[in-house]
Amino acid sequence: MSAVLRFLTAGESHGKALVVIVEGLPAGLPVTVGEVQGELARRRLGFGRGPRMRFEADEVTLVAGIRHGRTLGSPVAIEIANTEWPKWEEEMSPHPGAPSKLLTKPRPGHADLAGMQKYGFDDARDVLERASARETAARVAAGCLAKALLTRLGTAVVSHVVALGPERVESGARPLAADLSRVDASDVRCFDADAEGRMVGAIKAAAKDGDSLGGVVEVLAYGAPVGLGSHVHWDRRLDGLLAQALMSIQAVKYVEIGEGADTAGRRGSDAHDAISWDTEAHTYERATTRAGGIEGGMSTGGLIVARVAMKPLATLNRPVLGTVDVVTKEATVSFKERTDVTAVPAMGVVAETMAAIVLASEALRKFGGDSLAEVVRNYDAYRASLGDRSPSSAAAAGGG
Numbered sequence: 001m002s003a004v005l006r007f008l009t010a011g012e013s014h015g016k017a018l019v020v021i022v023e024g025l026p027a028g029l030p031v032t033v034g035e036v037q038g039e040l041a042r043r044r045l046g047f048g049r050g051p052r053m054r055f056e057a058d059e060v061t062l063v064a065g066i067r068h069g070r071t072l073g074s075p076v077a078i079e080i081a082n083t084e085w086p087k088w089e090e091e092m093s094p095h096p097g098a099p100s101k102l103l104t105k106p107r108p109g110h111a112d113l114a115g116m117q118k119y120g121f122d123d124a125r126d127v128l129e130r131a132s133a134r135e136t137a138a139r140v141a142a143g144c145l146a147k148a149l150l151t152r153l154g155t156a157v158v159s160h161v162v163a164l165g166p167e168r169v170e171s172g173a174r175p176l177a178a179d180l181s182r183v184d185a186s187d188v189r190c191f192d193a194d195a196e197g198r199m200v201g202a203i204k205a206a207a208k209d210g211d212s213l214g215g216v217v218e219v220l221a222y223g224a225p226v227g228l229g230s231h232v233h234w235d236r237r238l239d240g241l242l243a244q245a246l247m248s249i250q251a252v253k254y255v256e257i258g259e260g261a262d263t264a265g266r267r268g269s270d271a272h273d274a275i276s277w278d279t280e281a282h283t284y285e286r287a288t289t290r291a292g293g294i295e296g297g298m299s300t301g302g303l304i305v306a307r308v309a310m311k312p313l314a315t316l317n318r319p320v321l322g323t324v325d326v327v328t329k330e331a332t333v334s335f336k337e338r339t340d341v342t343a344v345p346a347m348g349v350v351a352e353t354m355a356a357i358v359l360a361s362e363a364l365r366k367f368g369g370d371s372l373a374e375v376v377r378n379y380d381a382y383r384a385s386l387g388d389r390s391p392s393s394a395a396a397a398g399g400g
């Protein structure tokens, strides 16, 4: 089943530019360059990131599909130029020629070796340039458009770091949509001040040892209406769509919906969300979020919760992981591309993006129209048909 909101990215990490084309947006959606730049700046956040984040600016051009600050309903194309291009122009030239040196010591934990074997390359750079998570900048630009649409439908997507290395948030505190700037102001995009301090300490300790750390991010979607996704076919299930989208983020190793893995060890009486009726709001309520706001592959109208875990970055500042030189077949240590200690805070912004794209796509499937006004009309009519008298919960959470 193809997505209603589709996007394609192109571009290499040190190439001239990243490009994203987003197709399926209605006409009339307000979008500015500043908003896209703002989202891209959020992707660069986080203590433990290397100098690349400081000296590589994201130069955004809205190339197509937007006129006078509004989408036209045609494909939107966005370019994110690489300000470092002059340094890389020769090495990454699209014209016939050869690289100045071949990278022949593939890095464990990266796409390098399998990619070289699969595509028949003798230079790991031919793989790593595209495998690099720099590509996520293009996704975030697309996600900015998806978020703009969701905002019009009362849905806000927020993320925060709940574990980094050995440190985790014990309080269970969850940011509302209105708390997002507070999360972004945290050194590690953590909503819990106590955990934040411990996480920064863990990053400093790992940095001292030339090591890296992974962690877990929680993605929350406030205000998503009941009925996104469907039970009728395997590839229409919202949980499946979210899991695939989140798992596609570089270095993500598991995705959990609601209390996921934990519930597997519990009794059924302790693993589900009882339903009640709110007489004032005229809505069904669930006091708990064990199912993460998704039942039978459909959003329930409650808070959507997904947890996304990232492995520690595979490139270490103290190269200790063994590899083999593909030319000599001799044991060696891998070459080192510039690397961070951790990118979990940034991964959270990418996870928000991927969740927003899935939710926006499913919202367009349900409320689809050619103009934003038509989509909003369909959405309002649906809510009215449900008899829902509550303000949209994203608005209640401070987001919509």
Ligand SMILES: Cc1cc2nc3c(=O)[nH]c(=O)nc-3n(C[C@H](O)[C@H](O)[C@H](O)COP(=O)(O)O)c2cc1C
Binding pocket: 109, 110, 111, 131, 132, 133, 136, 249, 250, 251, 252, 313, 314, 315, 316, 338, 339, 340, 343, 346, 347, 350
């Ligand atoms: C936002 C973000 C930043 C990343 N930065 C780095 C990095 O600096 N160094 C590194 O070794 N891996 C980094 N990664 C992870 C690699 O891209 C990833 O480990 C690699 O693609 C292989 O992972 P996979 O086997 O899950 O695809 C980053 C990932 C994300 C999402």
